[in-house]
Amino acid sequence: MHTPHAEPRRSIYYTYRVFDAWLPSMHPDAQSRQAPVVVVGAGPIGLVAALELAQQGVRCVLLESERQVSEGSRAIVFTRRSMEILQQVGVADRISQNGLPWRFGNSMYKGQRVFRMEAPHDPDDRFFPMINLQQQYLEEYLADAAMAHPLIDVRWGNRVADVQQTEHGAQLTVDTPEGPYSLAADWVVAADGARSGIRSLLGLKLEGNSYEGRFVIADIRIDLPLPTERLAFFDPDWNPGNTVLMHREPHGIWRIDYQLPADETPEQALAPESLKSRIDAQLALIGHPGLPWEMDWCSVYSARALTLPDYVHGRVLFTGDAAHMLPIFGVRGANTGWQDAQALSWRLALVAQGVASPALLASYSQERVGAAREIIDEAGKSTRFMTPPTRGFRLLRDAVLSLSLTQPFVGPLYHWRTSRPHEYTHSTLNATGDDNLLFKSGPANGAPPQNVRLGPDDFLLDHLGHHIHLLWFGGHANAVPADIQAEVARARAAGLPVRVVAVGFAAQQASPNCGMNGFAVGGANGGVEAGASPAVAGADLVLPDANGQMRQRYGVPAHGAAYLLRPDQHVCARWMSLDGHRLAAALRAFTPLPTHSSQTA
Amino acid sequence: MNPTTSLTIPGLEQVYDALATAIDQAGPEKTELLLVKLALLQAQALGDAARFQQQLEAALLDL
Numbered sequence: 001m002h003t004p005h006a007e008p009r010r011s012i013y014y015t016y017r018v019f020d021a022w023l024p025s026m027h028p029d030a031q032s033r034q035a036p037v038v039v040v041g042a043g044p045i046g047l048v049a050a051l052e053l054a055q056q057g058v059r060c061v062l063l064e065s066e067r068q069v070s071e072g073s074r075a076i077v078f079t080r081r082s083m084e085i086l087q088q089v090g091v092a093d094r095i096s097q098n099g100l101p102w103r104f105g106n107s108m109y110k111g112q113r114v115f116r117m118e119a120p121h122d123p124d125d126r127f128f129p130m131i132n133l134q135q136q137y138l139e140e141y142l143a144d145a146a147m148a149h150p151l152i153d154v155r156w157g158n159r160v161a162d163v164q165q166t167e168h169g170a171q172l173t174v175d176t177p178e179g180p181y182s183l184a185a186d187w188v189v190a191a192d193g194a195r196s197g198i199r200s201l202l203g204l205k206l207e208g209n210s211y212e213g214r215f216v217i218a219d220i221r222i223d224l225p226l227p228t229e230r231l232a233f234f235d236p237d238w239n240p241g242n243t244v245l246m247h248r249e250p251h252g253i254w255r256i257d258y259q260l261p262a263d264e265t266p267e268q269a270l271a272p273e274s275l276k277s278r279i280d281a282q283l284a285l286i287g288h289p290g291l292p293w294e295m296d297w298c299s300v301y302s303a304r305a306l307t308l309p310d311y312v313h314g315r316v317l318f319t320g321d322a323a324h325m326l327p328i329f330g331v332r333g334a335n336t337g338w339q340d341a342q343a344l345s346w347r348l349a350l351v352a353q354g355v356a357s358p359a360l361l362a363s364y365s366q367e368r369v370g371a372a373r374e375i376i377d378e379a380g381k382s383t384r385f386m387t388p389p390t391r392g393f394r395l396l397r398d399a400v401l402s403l404s405l406t407q408p409f410v411g412p413l414y415h416w417r418t419s420r421p422h423e424y425t426h427s428t429l430n431a432t433g434d435d436n437l438l439f440k441s442g443p444a445n446g447a448p449p450q451n452v453r454l455g456p457d458d459f460l461l462d463h464l465g466h467h468i469h470l471l472w473f474g475g476h477a478n479a480v481p482a483d484i485q486a487e488v489a490r491a492r493a494a495g496l497p498v499r500v501v502a503v504g505f506a507a508q509q510a511s512p513n514c515g516m517n518g519f520a521v522g523g524a525n526g527g528v529e530a531g532a533s534p535a536v537a538g539a540d541l542v543l544p545d546a547n548g549q550m551r552q553r554y555g556v557p558a559h560g561a562a563y564l565l566r567p568d569q570h571v572c573a574r575w576m577s578l579d580g581h582r583l584a585a586a587l588r589a590f591t592p593l594p595t596h597s598s599q600t601a
Numbered sequence: 602m603n604p605t606t607s608l609t610i611p612g613l614e615q616v617y618d619a620l621a622t623a624i625d626q627a628g629p630e631k632t633e634l635l636l637v638k639l640a641l642l643q644a645q646a647l648g649d650a651a652r653f654q655q656q657l658e659a660a661l662l663d664l
Contacts, residue, residue: 396641399640403638409645
C-alpha cells in the first residue's frame with residue numbers, strides 16, 4: 001500500500017495544493033485499456049513530455065507518486081532555450097509574468113569583483129538568457145496544463161512498484177493508497193528523477209563520476225537591495241577554499257549555496273546552528289550583517305556527472321535526471337531534461353501512431369546521450385575550478401584567484417559554462433545530400449533554430465508548434481512549386497505532420513519594394529495563417545519578412561532556398577535551392593526502416 | 602617559427618637572484634602559490650600554449 005503525504009508541504013511563500021489520489025476502484029474502466037504511453041513522474045520533465053505527446057495527439061497516462069508538487073524551490077534558473085520549449089507547451093507566458101529575468105553574473109574574491117559575465121540578449125530573441133522561478137510554480141503551471149488536456153490522464157498518488165517488459169509493451173504494477181493495480185502500456189517514459197525507481201527496477205547503472213563535492217542549498221526570505229544577477233564568492237573568509245553562490249528568486253527569496261568542507265556530513269551541515277552561523281557570515285560578507293531572515297527550505301546535494309549509456313531499453317525510454325545526473329553549476333538539470341523530453345516526444349508520437357518504426361527512437365538515444373556526455377565534459381571544466389579535485393588543481397585555482405585581483409587576463413577562467421542547447425551535428429536525421437555546407441551563416445544542420453523578431457510581440461518561434469516545418473524562402477512567388485507541394489502531400493498522406501511556411505512573400509497587390517507590403521497582417525501577428533488569407537498556394541503560413549531579417553538570420557542569399565526543421569525545431573536540412581526530390585530525400589530520415597531488434601508498433 | 606630569444610649571462614644571473622629572493626620573501630607556505638602565479642604570467646607573456654607545454658616537459662625532467 002502506497003501512502004503519499006496527505007498534508008501540504010510547508011513553505012513560507014508557496015501554498016501547496018494536495019490533489020486527490022487516483023484510485024482504481026473509482027475508475028473501473030481504466031484498467032482494461034492499454035495506454036499508448038505511460039509517463040512516470042510528474043516533475044518538470046515528465047509534465048513537459050506528457051504535454052508534448054498529448055499536443056501531438058498521443059493519449060498518455062501520467063503517474064506521480066506524490067499528491068503535490070515538489071518540495072522546495074529546487075531548479076530555479078531556466079534558460080532561453082528552455083523557455084522556447086516551454087512556449088511550445090503553452091506555459092512560457094505564466095513563467096515570464098512571474099519569473100525574474102537576468103543576464104549578468106559576478107565572481108567575487110576578497111571583496112572585489114574579479115569577473116563579470118554578460119550573457120548576450122539579441123533583439124531577435126523573445127526570451128532572456130535566464131529567468132529565475134521556483135520549481136513549485138513551474139510544476140504548477142505545467143500540471144494545470146496537463147490536467148486541462150483531454151488526452152492526459154494525470155494520476156496523483158500512484159507509484160510504480162514493478163515494470164515487466166512484454167513483446168509489444170510493458171506491464172506496470174502501480175501502487176495506490178488502496179493497493180496496487182495493473183497497467184498495460186505500449187511505451188513507458190521514465191521521468192522519475194535522479195532516484196529513478198524505473199531505473200532500479202530494470203537494474204540499470206549510471207556511468208561516470210559519482211562525487212565531486214557537496215553543497216548546502218538554502219532558501220531564505222530576506223530583503224536584500226540587490227539586482228537579479230548571479231553572485232559567486234570564491235574562498236570567502238568564513239568558508240576558506242570553498243565557493244558560495246547566491247541567486248535571487250521571486251517573493252523576496254534568496255538562494256544561498258555553499259560548499260561543505262570535505263569532512264563534514266550532511267547532518268552536521270543541516271544543523272540549525274550551523275546553517276545560521278554560515279548564512280549570517282555570508283550576509284556579513286556582502287555588507288548586510290545582522291539583516292533578519294527566515295529559512296524556507298534547505299538540503300544537501302552532491303555534484304555528480306553520470307549518465308546511462310543508452311536511453312532506450314525495450315519499451316522503456318529514459319529522460320531527464322532518470323537518464324543522467326549532471327553537475328548543477330551552469331543550471332544543467334531541468335534545462336537539459338526538457339531538451340530530452342522535446343527530442344523524445346515527437347519521435348515517440350510518430351512511433352506510437354504507427355507512422356515511424358521504433359528504429360526512429362535510436363536517434364533519440366544517440367543525440368541525447370551525446371548531449372549528456374558533452375555537458376559532463378563541459379561541466380567538468382567548471383567543476384575543477386569550483387571544487388578542485390586534486391592538489392594541483394587547487395594550486396592553480398588559488399593562483400588564479402590571487403592573480404585575478406590585478407590581472408584581468410585570468411578573469412574568463414571564472415566563467416563557468418552555462419547550459420546551452422546541444423547541436424545535433426552528427427544526427428542520423430540530418431540530410432546528407434543537401435546544401436548545408438554552402439550556407440555561410442544561419443543555423444546549420446542539427447542546430448537549434450534562430451528566433452527572429454517579426455514585429456511587436458511577434459517572433460518566428462511563436463508560430464512553430466510540434467510539426468516538421470519547411471521554411472521556404474520563395475521571394476515574391478505566389479505558389480510553392482508543384483513538385484514541392486506534391487512531396488509535402490505525399491509525406492502528409494504517410495502521416496508526417498509537415499507544415500509549410502512561406503517566407504519573404506510580397507503580395508501581388510503590393511509593390512515588393514515598398515517596405516511593409518500591403519497584404520493583410522493580422523494585428524500583432526506578423527504571419528498570415530492559411531484559411532484566413534492563403535496568399536501563397538501550398539503554404540500553411542506566410543511570413544512577409546519585409547525587412548529581410550529572416551533571410552539575413554538564416555543566411556539565405558537568393559529565392560528558392562529552404563530549411564527543414566524537426567518538430568523540436570532543430571534544423572535537419574537546408575538547401576540553397578529546393579526541389580521535390582531533395583525534399584523527399586530529407587523526409588525519408590523521419591521514417592527509418594525497422595531494425596531487427598525492434599518491432600513495429 | 603617563434604623567435605627564440607635567450608638571456609645574456611648577466612640577465613640569467615639577475616633572474617636567478619630575483620627568483621631566489623622572491624621565494625625567500627614569499628616563505629615556505631606561499632612558495633608554490635608564487636611559482637604557479639609566475640608560471641601563469643609567463644605563459645600569458647609567451648602567448649603560446651604549445652611552447653608552454655614544451656617548457657613544462659623540460660621542467661618535469663630529472664626532478
